Amino acid sequence: MSHSSVVFITGATSGFGRACAERFADAGWALVLTGRREERLASLKASLESRVPVHTATLDVRERDSVAEVVASLPEAFRAVKVLVNNAGLALGAGPAQEADLDDWQTVIDTNITGLVNVTRTLLPTLIEVGRGAAIINVSSTAALWPYPGSHVYGASKAFVNQFSYNLRCDLKGTGVRVTDVAPGMSETEFTLVRMKGDQSAHDKLYGGVxxxxxxxxxxxxxxxxxxxxxxxxxRLEIMPVCQSWGGLTVDRD
Incomplete structure (x- = not known):
C-alpha cells in the first residue's frame, strides 16, 4: 500500500489507539497520531517511523482551537487523511450518579462528546475531498445501548457517539465517506485505571478470572x-468477550 493512505488516530498513546497505530502501520499506512502525553507519543513515533511515515501532535481534543491548529499544520504528506479513528475517550468514577463528582461528569462529556465532535468537524472537509473509500471510525462502547449501575454519564456519552455516527451517515450520503460505530465491551486497557484514578486493585478485580x-x-x-x-x-460493530453477556433487568423489592 502506498503512503498516500493516511490514518488520523486520536488517543493514540495507549490502549485501542496505540493498537490501531500498530495495525495500520503493519499495513503500510502513514500515521497521524495524537494524544495528550507527549513522551508517549515520542516513544510511539520512534517505534514506528522505521516502518512507515509518522507525524505526531500533542493534542487535547477538548480544545477546539488546538484541534484546528493541528489539522491546519499537517505536513503535505499527511494532509489527505483517508481514515479518522476517533478513539480518545474516558470514564471517571464507577459509583452511583448521586455520588458522582460533577467535574468528572464534565470531563467525560467534554472528552467523549465535544472532543469527538471537534475532530470530526475539523477533518470532514478533508475526508469528503478524499471521497470514495474514506472512513470515520468512532470508538463507542456497549454501554451506549446496555445500561449498568455506575455508567450514567459515560454510557450517555457513548449513546451520543452511536447516534452521531448514524446521523453522520445520513449527511454524508453521496460523498463516499463511510461511518462506523465500533462498540467494544469488557476490554483490558488503562480504561479502568483511569476511571478509578490509578486504583490498581480495582483493575485487577475487574479482570480477574476473565x-x-x-x-x-x-x-x-x-x-x-x-x-x-x-x-x-x-x-455498528458491537464486540463482547465470550465471558461477558447481559444480566437481565433488576427489580427492587420491599
Missing part, C-alpha cells in the same frame, strides 16, 4: 471496517 477483549482485538476490527471495499459500510 478473558477480556484485548486492544489488538479492537484494532483488527477497526482496520477491517476502515478497509472494506469502498461500496460497503458497517454501521
Amino acid at each position: 478473558e477480556p477483549i484485548q486492544p489488538e482485538d479492537v484494532a483488527e476490527q477497526v482496520f477491517h471496517a476502515a478497509t472494506l471495499p469502498a461500496h460497503l459500510n458497517i454501521n
